Amino acid sequence: EISLKYGAERLGKRQDADMKRFRDNRLGAFIHWGLYAIPGGEWNGEMYGGAAEWLKAWAKVPADEWLKLMEQWNPTRFNPKAWAKMAKKMGVKYVKITTKHHEGFCLWPSKYTQYTVAQTPYKKDILGEMVKAYNDEGIDVHFYFSVLDWSHPDYRYDIKSEEDEIAFARFLEFTDNQLKELATRYPTVKDFWFDGTWDASIKKNGWWTAHVEQMLKEMLPGVTVNSRLRADDYGKRHFDSNGHLMGDYESAYERRLSDPVKDLKVTRWDWEACMTVPENQWGYHKDWSLSYVKTPLEVLERIVHAVSMGGNMVVNFGPQPDGDFRSEEKELADAVGRWMSVNGECIYGCDYAGWDKQAWGYYTRKGKEVYMVVFNSPYSRHLVVKTPKDVKITKAVVLNGKEVGVKETARNEYNVDMPAKDSGAPFVIKLQIEDNTNAADKYREALT
Numbered sequence: 001e002i003s004l005k006y007g008a009e010r011l012g013k014r015q016d017a018d019m020k021r022f023r024d025n026r027l028g029a030f031i032h033w034g035l036y037a038i039p040g041g042e043w044n045g046e047m048y049g050g051a052a053e054w055l056k057a058w059a060k061v062p063a064d065e066w067l068k069l070m071e072q073w074n075p076t077r078f079n080p081k082a083w084a085k086m087a088k089k090m091g092v093k094y095v096k097i098t099t100k101h102h103e104g105f106c107l108w109p110s111k112y113t114q115y116t117v118a119q120t121p122y123k124k125d126i127l128g129e130m131v132k133a134y135n136d137e138g139i140d141v142h143f144y145f146s147v148l149d150w151s152h153p154d155y156r157y158d159i160k161s162e163e164d165e166i167a168f169a170r171f172l173e174f175t176d177n178q179l180k181e182l183a184t185r186y187p188t189v190k191d192f193w194f195d196g197t198w199d200a201s202i203k204k205n206g207w208w209t210a211h212v213e214q215m216l217k218e219m220l221p222g223v224t225v226n227s228r229l230r231a232d233d234y235g236k237r238h239f240d241s242n243g244h245l246m247g248d249y250e251s252a253y254e255r256r257l258s259d260p261v262k263d264l265k266v267t268r269w270d271w272e273a274c275m276t277v278p279e280n281q282w283g284y285h286k287d288w289s290l291s292y293v294k295t296p297l298e299v300l301e302r303i304v305h306a307v308s309m310g311g312n313m314v315v316n317f318g319p320q321p322d323g324d325f326r327s328e329e330k331e332l333a334d335a336v337g338r339w340m341s342v343n344g345e346c347i348y349g350c351d352y353a354g355w356d357k358q359a360w361g362y363y364t365r366k367g368k369e370v371y372m373v374v375f376n377s378p379y380s381r382h383l384v385v386k387t388p389k390d391v392k393i394t395k396a397v398v399l400n401g402k403e404v405g406v407k408e409t410a411r412n413e414y415n416v417d418m419p420a421k422d423s424g425a426p427f428v429i430k431l432q433i434e435d436n437t438n439a440a441d442k443y444r445e446a447l448t
């Protein structure tokens with residue numbers, strides 16, 4: 001291994017109570033809310049199909065013109081209590097809020113820039129209202145923060161001159177000040193999720209990313225920080241030059257997940273994925289007909305897929321400029337919440353089971369209990385389960401339902417019966433397992 005000053009601060013998973021809470025929460029929601037919600041993907045009468053929070057880039061709008069949208073920021077239907085109730089009903093345990101996206105508009109009254117909610121008709125500290133409402137519902141709050149800031153004259157994409165050095169140093173100090181402001185004003189925040197950290201200017205300042213992680217952890221003991229913040233001495237990001245994960249969990253799975261059969265490496269560390277409901281919209285877009293919109297079932301499968309591989313899943317919501325949610329997102333929250341209210345125990349506090357994945361769905365595990373989350377029911381009416389060598393199944397019960405039969409069919413192979421009644425939706429079978437080390441082995445492999 002090479003010696004690094006700004007590489008991973010720790011090897012292996014964090015095992016303290018705050019990280020266990022982060023991990024056991026498993027299901028989160030993203031709130032992408034900013035000036036971009038106002039145009040909602042349309043500029044000067046032209047509709048852009050790209051991600052709505054990137055409209056400034058797609059329509060090539062200069063920063064000062066874009067920031068004039070502040071004059072229209074006045075979400076009259078914003079009701080933080082209703083937002084928190086919706087999240088509670090969906091069964092999310094935490095919400096990640098965009099405090100500042102690339103556009104540079106701050107949802108809190110930052111004193112380090114004029115582009116904040118305080119300088120809009122709304123005036124009030126909208127971030128503070130959200131933090132209080134979610135916390136009052138027992139929901140943790142995580143902060144999304146974009147280092148990339150299109151509103152700031154000192155931002156640099158690369159450092160190519162002495163002038164760049166000086167300007168970017170001012171920018172990093174500005175960013176430090178904003179982060180200290182967030183940590184001071186909202187001490188109940190549990191996590192910082194950094195975005196906008198891919199430019200050469202940041203990769204050339206790996207030291208600063210290590211400093212930010214340390215600064216936040218000194219100010220808020222226990223707080224978690226994502227890998228995307230971090231660059232090491234050589235500009236390596238997420239994993240340092242020795243291959244060690246930086247930050248507390250990997251955050252590279254944005255709108256994608258590892259294959260649960262062919263690519264199991266993520267099960268070795270903590271990670272969190274995030275996903276959009278349309279193919280690629282984080283901020284509010286007026287026209288969801290421009291791309292495929294995932295059904296609640298497809299969202300649910302991604303949640304289970306992530307947990308089955310030892311990760312968290314954050315489902316995105318892009319609130320309307322008036323502060324209400326679009327009907328598709330309300331319906332999604334409702335549908336996922338209904339399923340989670342019956343089956344949530346196969347998600348919360350669960351982890352990778354380490355069993356070979358089968359066609360009917362996914363395994364998750366909590367201690368000695370293994371959950372079968374069934375998405376695809378087989379014509380055979382039997383769910384094939386292959387257990388690890390020293391493990392036998394002693395019981396199988398449908399969550400919120402009845403016991404089902406389990407028949408051993410070969411060494412470490414079982415047929416688990418389908419529930420008698422088809423609920424027409426994915427269901428969960430909870431397996432009780434036992435150590436099977438000294439059982440007589442009545443099976444014989446063929447000589448070939």
Ligand SMILES: COc1ccc([C@@H]2N[C@@H](C)[C@@H](O)[C@H]2O)cc1
Pocket residue numbers: 032051053054195196254274282
């Ligand atoms: C250049 O590719 C991207 C893609 C997505 C992003 C941002 N990350 C997501 C979590 C959203 O905030 C999206 O705007 C930034 C750059």
